[in-house]
Amino acid sequence: MTRFLEILPDSAQLIERCLSVILEQITNRLVEVEKFSLVLSGGNTPKPLYEALSKEDLPWERIHIFWGDERYVLSEHPDSNQGMARLAWLEHIDIPTANIHPIPTGSGDPSLDAQRYAKELEEWFKTDFPIFDLVLLGMGDDGHTASLFPGTKALKVIDKSVTVGFKGKEPRITLTLPSINQARCVIFLVTGENKRYPLSQIFANEVDLENYPAGLIKPQGDLWWLLDKSAGRELKDR
Numbered sequence: 001m002t003r004f005l006e007i008l009p010d011s012a013q014l015i016e017r018c019l020s021v022i023l024e025q026i027t028n029r030l031v032e033v034e035k036f037s038l039v040l041s042g043g044n045t046p047k048p049l050y051e052a053l054s055k056e057d058l059p060w061e062r063i064h065i066f067w068g069d070e071r072y073v074l075s076e077h078p079d080s081n082q083g084m085a086r087l088a089w090l091e092h093i094d095i096p097t098a099n100i101h102p103i104p105t106g107s108g109d110p111s112l113d114a115q116r117y118a119k120e121l122e123e124w125f126k127t128d129f130p131i132f133d134l135v136l137l138g139m140g141d142d143g144h145t146a147s148l149f150p151g152t153k154a155l156k157v158i159d160k161s162v163t164v165g166f167k168g169k170e171p172r173i174t175l176t177l178p179s180i181n182q183a184r185c186v187i188f189l190v191t192g193e194n195k196r197y198p199l200s201q202i203f204a205n206e207v208d209l210e211n212y213p214a215g216l217i218k219p220q221g222d223l224w225w226l227l228d229k230s231a232g233r234e235l236k237d238r
Contacts, residue, residue, distance in 0.1 A: 003223045004168035005203075009149055009233035014228045016049050018189050021224055022049075023056065025134050029063060039066045039135040039175070039183070040083030041146070043228055045191050046136060050089035060095035066121075068135060069147040069165065069174035070103035071134075074112050080105075103162075103173050110164045110171040117173065118162040129161050132183040135175075135219070139190050143198035143212030147174035150211050156179050177216055188214065195231040 013102040022038075029036050041044070067081055075083045082102040090100060101120060103111040119202035121130045124131070137145045146163035148154050154165035157176045165174040180186065190199065201207045202215035217223065 001092075001220065002219050003225070005225045005227070005232075005235065007126065007229060009229055010230055014189070014226060015052060018049055018187060018226050019052050019107065021055075021187060021226070022053070022134065022136075023058075024096055026063065029133050033133075034062060036063045037066060037130070037133045038063060038066050039132050040081065040085050041068055041072070041136045041138045041189070042084065043138050045189055046074055046139050047088050048086060049136075049189065050170075052086055054089040054092040058093075058095050061099070063089065063095065064099045064101060065095070066101045066130075066132065067103050068137060068180070071162075072105050072113075072171045072173065074105060075102065077149070084109055084116070099179045105173065110173060111115070113158075114162045114164050114173045118160060121161050121179075129178055129182050131220075132179075133185065135180055135183045135186045137180070137186060137188050137214070137217065139188060139195060139196040139214045141192075141198060141210065143202065143214050145188070145217060146176065146213040147172035147181065150213060150215040155210060155216070157212055160226065171208065177213075180217055181219050183219040185224070186187055186219045186222070187224040188217075188228060189226050190231045191228045193230040195227075196234050199231060200234040 026036050028234045062074050070081050073080050106111050106115050154163050157163040161179040163176050165172045198212050202212050
């Protein structure tokens with residue numbers, strides 16, 4: 001794993017830099033392979049990034065879209081990660097429907113839908129655990145990423161590619177740590193002063209990372225931490 005840390009002056013430059021890294025990853029990888037697999041994150045932070053991607057002229061027929069986690073709601077729900085990405089980006093580009101691989105949330109049984117997504121990944125990648133080309137992640141103010149929350153059972157799942165995570169009593173479907181850590185590249189996009197403390201703990205030499213799950217992300221390839229000035233203030237001397 002090669003780790004990169006960059007702290008950008010403001011949100012606009014942060015999004016611009018993240019877009020640049022993503023485009024470089026896509027361009028370089030598609031020289032080597034026919035299809036590029038991109039995993040999206042949810043929340044508000046990546047929305048302007050997705051809007052920027054919607055304006056790019058890329059070979060969308062060669063790019064496949066997946067999700068790192070999903071709230072257990074239908075895609076029409078305002079809290080849906082899939083719904084946000086479609087409205088901000090995917091509905092504005094010429095991408096084949098078959099290239100979009102949303103997490104299913106319609107059966108009424110989160111465990112069953114997690115199994116269905118795991119099966120789709122297994123069939124697409126032809127392996128027990130997916131090897132994504134690029135995974136986009138965010139981080140909460142408690143240090144969680146995807147739907148891997150501190151002190152939850154989902155953090156311990158190592159024999160499945162997809163599992164059910166919980167925020168309190170609210171079920172979510174999430175990639176597991178092994179699935180994310182197989183990736184060729186992971187990019188964290190983190191903003192806000194409320195992220196300063198968890199980031200300081202994650203970058204500390206000695207800390208119990210199970211309390212800060214984002215620190216457990218250690219992909220086989222590159223790991224990018226892209227932060228705005230508010231989030232990265234404690235780390236600017238590192």
